[in-house]
Amino acid sequence: MLIALGGALAAFAFNVTHAAGWVDLEVYREGGAAVLQGASLYDLSVGRYWLQFTYSPFAAMLFTPLALVDMEIAVALWVLVSILALEAVIWILVGRVSVRNRGRRATHTLFIVIAALPLYPIVITLWNGQIGIILLLATVVDLTYGKEKWRGVITGIAAGIKLTPLIFIPYLLVTRRFRAALMVGLGFLGTVALGFLLLPADSRDYWGGTFFDTQRVVTAPETVFFNQSIRGMLLLMPGSWPTTPLWLALCAVVGAGGILVAARTAKKAGELAGITVCAIVGLLVSPVSWPHHWVWCVPLLVLWAYRARRVDTTLEKVGVGFLWFVFLLPGYITLATLLMYPSRAGTWLTLLMGSYVFSGLSTLLVLAVRFGRSDRRRRKSGSGDDYAAFDGQGRMA
Template structure:
């Protein structure tokens, strides 16, 4: 047992070293040879940081290396300023290592919250296995920030309340607005002080954005906030949100009122479901449903935003191995691109292609339906398969 515990950190260090070496090597490969991603989003983060440091407009130009715009709030650009001073290969290596570390950290947090602690070697193994999921490897190859934000939210929400609980959610919302959904969840479950701290932290990020870049901040909060097309074509198959599904179904961008009429009640219902699961004793799956509400409500939820498939899959394992396996298979198969996509070919989809092309969205809705059915069968606290129920029982390792 002691030997097993000692082996965990060793394996974690080996994997981290391999990730660093791979990231450095990848960064030196010409961009045209990158099979997926090519760390284009990380390049945009660096570009935004340099613009913020130089006091230049954030939203009127494109990154010369990728021809992409910086689309996050001004606070995010301020947070990226340190990246602008580092060479690309070093930023890539550090960012990749941090993302993989965040993935492993999320697995550890989930295991602890489920009272099934994850040994270090198993966390390393599960993190490596999670690379098979499309949202995870896309997140890594694009150099996206989603894994880091997911860990921040999990730390804030699944742990017992602390003095600083809520701050990480507020900061995450300052980087990417969508985590504000978790503030609604916190209010619904009665953690109003935590929700208040989250809102204060978010307000502080807005103030910092105005202090660092007053002009761009005004532009962002008054003009560009509700323009879904500013981050890419909303009809693209990779946009696994209600807005994306409606765009593909209607062969054109839907009116905002229609989108709000569909996505608003749906997201609110999923947040309510999250609150019920939370109150019944499962904070991990409750937080996961909150994340699904966030992904459904956002006008653009690219496939790499769905890294929440990992903690949700781990939580499902305690209830139904079949549900966990099916959920994982959806995100490993990448079936949303089995239909023709790109160059507006989504507008020509038939019924089967719409089902495949909205795979993540439909999987989320199916999971919510499963959760409602399970709740209707249990009047008391949620019971997990082979999991400890009373707090006095000792925690058991995950997947023993």
């Protein structure tokens, strides 16, 4: 809580004295203001970067309270809520890996929050005023704590704000939780229906094709370096060749295979691990995945760190440390290069920043190989699975 308050006060002070940062939050505010004023959402052009509103009409309705306060107040409140959401996610993760003593759990949470705050996806989320950490918390709470009857509704509402949580529908279907998958779909369709009811013209524009127009999202040539999805990597590869067919083929393979790996991960390592892997699959196959979308690196790092502590192998501990550096340094190096030495941006920068994609693909591959080996050993010996460092509830066994 003290970290969140300190971050909010620092954000407020910085925003008062500097006209930089929180560009996405400004877009949210302008979207909310457009709803209140009856203006067209998708004709907006906000700030010095001429950013456009790329979210759904339902999201714009949720952003209307931001238009009722000054930008400085909005920044402080947004940073406060975002850091509190990060702390809540980590509190849940720590509790699910068997740290049950409240004092130890609070201590672990504090140190993990301190380690997570400098990570580039977290910093850029706070700096831009993005909603990713809040949606991360909503999804984690819904799919791990939600009542069985209503589980999936909040995830569906989150998908009505930002489409990426729809990846959990096939995951829930594969894991045979058909009711939860249905509730995600109903929650999402409810947001669409509400948008058509209250903002029919904007809804026709958005769902009529605006939502799939990536040119509204990628607004400057240099931003392509930050698109950390399979498609983003393909677009940066040298040469002139059709990338769309290859992207679709890779998405089919990674999407289908990744969902199966996520389902297997949930069975072996608990629900939190399963939804984390599923979210990574969504980031990889999405047309655009900015660094702030990769806030799912936090549960990935936390769950892997506790597993490495549990099995006590040097290789896994080194792997956790390496992954932490992947999500710490490349983003800052890429940003500094583009700001100070743009002429030096090239293939090396693509590979550096592409470490997010490579890490995601490697995670899926390692899990698939490990599960395959585990199955072969179990068939030969008739024994249990030595991978299961967590029980079915996501707690360490």
